[in-house]
Amino acid sequence: MTRAVLSLGSNLGDRGATLAAAVSVFAPSVVATSSVFQTPPWGPVEQDDFYNLVLIVSADGMDAAGWLALCHRAEQAAGRERLVRWGPRTLDADVIAVWDEAGPVTNDDPVLTLPHPRAFERAFVLAPWLEVEPDAELPGHGPIVALLRAIDATEREAVRSIGPLVEQGPASRS
Ligand SMILES: Nc1ncnc2c1ncn2[C@@H]1O[C@H](COP(=O)(O)OP(=O)(O)OP(=O)(O)O)[C@@H](O)[C@H]1O
Numbered sequence: 001m002t003r004a005v006l007s008l009g010s011n012l013g014d015r016g017a018t019l020a021a022a023v024s025v026f027a028p029s030v031v032a033t034s035s036v037f038q039t040p041p042w043g044p045v046e047q048d049d050f051y052n053l054v055l056i057v058s059a060d061g062m063d064a065a066g067w068l069a070l071c072h073r074a075e076q077a078a079g080r081e082r083l084v085r086w087g088p089r090t091l092d093a094d095v096i097a098v099w100d101e102a103g104p105v106t107n108d109d110p111v112l113t114l115p116h117p118r119a120f121e122r123a124f125v126l127a128p129w130l131e132v133e134p135d136a137e138l139p140g141h142g143p144i145v146a147l148l149r150a151i152d153a154t155e156r157e158a159v160r161s162i163g164p165l166v167e168q169g170p171a172s173r174s
């Protein structure tokens, strides 16, 4: 049994529909889904705002690599092309942290680094996560409420919830 925190983001095409389709990839394992946040682009690339959300997932028989494989499956289903690092994308799905029976999973392999090495400085991850798990800690970094407070106020306040995810009905599923 592992539990994981996943971050999903989209800034190309129908951002809400892309996130809804991505969440359905994880559906049987979803414990909590944050609302959708509109977030300015993090990083050096000028681009449109993202829609971001955080999922808490849990499943028997899943390890950290399994969560990454599901993230890649969701990205492929969204037709993602990796053209520019930190650039525009239909879907970005990241594994933020994973816990197993022994506690937090840590890994410094570049194929899957855990916890995600940039999560602690990303308001677009911390704000949605805080909404669904106010007492959460990012392993190695401490309470997410403190991490979010440490982020520049302008950046932090620009990340705002725009409401719940509109789930895909059966008719709109392809
Ligand atoms: N915790 C992680 N979550 C997702 N991908 C990871 C993680 N650690 C390492 N990777 C690797 O990073 C590679 C590039 O991922 P991706 O294209 O999503 O990066 P990015 O979104 O541009 O940047 P960032 O990693 O800063 O979010 C992936 O193919 C994956 O193998």
Ligand SMILES: Nc1nc2c(c(=O)[nH]1)N=C(CO)CN2
Pocket (backbone or CB within 6 Å): 008, 009, 010, 039, 040, 041, 042, 043, 050, 052, 085, 086, 087, 092, 124
């Ligand atoms: N606001 C926001 N900015 C980003 C995001 C994201 O999901 N949201 N993903 C990125 C991935 O490289 C780069 N920048």
